[in-house]
Amino acid sequence: MRILLASSEVHPYSKSGGLADMVGALAKYLARAGHHVGVVTPLYRDIRERFPGIKPLDWDLHLPLGNNFIQAKVWTREFEDRLHFYFIDQPEFFQRAHLYEEKGVGYPDNAERFIFFSKCVANFARYLPWKPELVHVHDWQTGFVPLLILHQRLHDGWSDAPRSCLTIHNLAYQGVFPKAHYSATNLPPSYLHPEGSEFFGYMSCLKTGINYADMLTTVSPRYAREITTEEFGCALDGVLRRRQSNLAGILNGVDYDEWKTEGNPYLKHPYSLAGFNGKLANKMDLQKELDLPVNPDLPLFGTVSRLADQKGMDIELGALEEMLSAEMQFVLLGSGSAEFEKGFRKLALRHPKKVAVKIGFDQGLSHRIEAACDFFLMPSKFEPCGLNQMYSLRYGTIPIVRRTGGLDDSVTDISDDSEHADGIKFNEISVRALAKGIRKALVLFENKPVLAHYIRNAMQKDFSWERTAREYEKFYHKFL
Numbered sequence: 359m360r361i362l363l364a365s366s367e368v369h370p371y372s373k374s375g376g377l378a379d380m381v382g383a384l385a386k387y388l389a390r391a392g393h394h395v396g397v398v399t400p401l402y403r404d405i406r407e408r409f410p411g412i413k414p415l416d417w418d419l420h421l422p423l424g425n426n427f428i429q430a431k432v433w434t435r436e437f438e439d440r441l442h443f444y445f446i447d448q449p450e451f452f453q454r455a456h457l458y459e460e461k462g463v464g465y466p467d468n469a470e471r472f473i474f475f476s477k478c479v480a481n482f483a484r485y486l487p488w489k490p491e492l493v494h495v496h497d498w499q500t501g502f503v504p505l506l507i508l509h510q511r512l513h514d515g516w517s518d519a520p521r522s523c524l525t526i527h528n529l530a531y532q533g534v535f536p537k538a539h540y541s542a543t544n545l546p547p548s549y550l551h552p553e554g555s556e557f558f559g560y561m562s563c564l565k566t567g568i569n570y571a572d573m574l575t576t577v578s579p580r581y582a583r584e585i586t587t588e589e590f591g592c593a594l595d596g597v598l599r600r601r602q603s604n605l606a607g608i609l610n611g612v613d614y615d616e617w618k619t620e621g622n623p624y625l626k627h628p629y630s631l632a633g634f635n636g637k638l639a640n641k642m643d644l645q646k647e648l649d650l651p652v653n654p655d656l657p658l659f660g661t662v663s664r665l666a667d668q669k670g671m672d673i674e675l676g677a678l679e680e681m682l683s684a685e686m687q688f689v690l691l692g693s694g695s696a697e698f699e700k701g702f703r704k705l706a707l708r709h710p711k712k713v714a715v716k717i718g719f720d721q722g723l724s725h726r727i728e729a730a731c732d733f734f735l736m737p738s739k740f741e742p743c744g745l746n747q748m749y750s751l752r753y754g755t756i757p758i759v760r761r762t763g764g765l766d767d768s769v770t771d772i773s774d775d776s777e778h779a780d781g782i783k784f785n786e787i788s789v790r791a792l793a794k795g796i797r798k799a800l801v802l803f804e805n806k807p808v809l810a811h812y813i814r815n816a817m818q819k820d821f822s823w824e825r826t827a828r829e830y831e832k833f834y835h836k837f838l
Contacts, residue, residue: 359834361388362490362520364398364479366472366499367457368443371409372402374457375664376610376745377527380577381496383613387827389441394488398479400452401433401445411435412445419446421477424542428474446478462696469539472499472563480506483520492834494523498533501567502543505555508570509545521837524571526564528742529585529592530668533563558593568597573837574605575830577743578764582607590740606833609767610743611826617725617749619817624725629754631817637729637754644730648714650687657803658687659796660731660755662724662746665694665702670737670760675701676789677737681796682709689714689731691723728753733799737784737792741765747781751816756802756809757781758795768821780816 367373369382381397389395406412417432430448437443446452451471458464465471476495480503483493495503504522511519540550540561550556555566568574576582582605584590586598598605619636620628626643629636638654645652663669675698678688682705690702690713699717706715716723728734734750736759743764747757751768759765761783769781782798784791802809 359492359831359838360394360488360490361834362396362398362479362483362486362493363496364476364493364500364503365496366400366475368397368399371399371405371443371445372457376577376743377497379613379745380525380527380610380743383611383823384827384830385441386437386613387611387823388830389437390824391827391831392440393831394440396442396444396482396486396488396490398444398446398482400475401447402457403453403455405445406433409435412443415444419478419481421474421481422544423470423474423477424544430474430478444482446475448474451475469533469535469561469563470542472533473502473539473542476500476502476506479503480510483507484510484516489518490520492523492838493520494525495567495571496525497527498531498562498564498567500524501533501563501565502555503567504571505545505549505566505569506543509549521572522570523573523575523834523837524567526568526574526576526585526742529564529576529590529594530740532557532565532592532594534560535563537561565594565597568594568601572604573833574598574601575833576605576607578609578767579607580767581740581742581763584740584763604837608826608829608833609764609821610745610748611823612745612748612752612821614752614822617728617752619729619753622725622729624722625729629729631754631814634754634813640726641730641732644689644726645687647726648689648716649710650689650714651711653687656685656687657733657800658689658731659733659735659758659799660688660727661690661692661735662727663690663692663694663736665692665698667695668739668741669694670739670787670792671695671698671701673787673789673792674735674737675705677792677796678705678713680789680793682712684797684800686796686800687712687714688735689716689727691716691718691720691727693717693719728755731755732803733758733782733796735792735796736760736765737795738762738765739787744768748819748821751780751819751821754813754817756799756812756816758792758799759783760787760791761785770815778815780812780819
């Protein structure tokens, strides 16, 4: 197949979350499977400096955006013959300090920035010499691509237009703007209605993609079911129920080229099921690195996360306040809400021998935390897929998660299947429920044979991208 992917962020070039990891890995593994793959993404600040292999492409864009025409250049990076990256170079839109916002406030021209990006994607889909037969777009930032393709097919003579697929990574982020921004699309107003782009008097980029894409996916089977309900549907559940026959939940994969316990440049001590002592050595190294008492016999809990309400950070703080009277340690790496950052810093100040907190993001430290910890806390209130629980399983770190979305799909509690148990799950969104999960972990830590059973199951679990890419191939073929 000839597949064009489009995303506002792609690892390793740009990243704010799991979206970038997913698109970068999907592109790589589809190409490895023999497909011709292109990826379109913005050229953000510093990308050229960090990746000198990016070269200018003889392709200038001059596209309407409302009453104006916007120019952009294109840069490219090629991996073998089957994988190409295309970077949209529009400095006014993309040469900024951050991808979407500063100091927690979205850029006021985000609608125009990503409507323009969507037009660039549609232009590539139409004029690339290798003629993509499928355009796979991701999240609200590319939500208008399916409609732009459809409109050009119906009204502009694009008879061999490709099919379109939209993946919803998190339904809570919808790209909703005042209707006045719709003029930037240069589309007729006949699409701005409740079955099209209109959303309670506003314009929704994500709803546009949901209504006009040929196929829809989201990032776990349970989340695909959840978003068709009022509780998780973010006011789009009715639209998604109407399109349910075109919707599939495909669990994200893990790029085991990067997330591995052997041959990992971030880990001083490699380990595996056959030789597990390296994990203990990594634990003691991390305790030393983060100024915690070095004690391999203390259970070490960790979190690497965006500090947001969705991630259950309020109940995590409450449960830790309750449980830190026990013999345990906790480490956190993350950033986000100022309230949660302050809360975790205060926790560390009150428990300096039990808690270490690093605000920010550090790729190497995230690997060291995953490798060193005995348990990983991930009490999300909702979680479309989640990746850290899958990283934890591969690293032999037992995840403690809430039964929701991809967390429920990827972690096996003893009550689900005792033979294949590899984690601890709880149902209720409460401090009490998470504290009970931590108490179960403390008991498990003392029962070394049962803990070894969990670890063995966890490290043998397969979330490889080869598996996930095959699921996407099947879904693509169903519509092509």
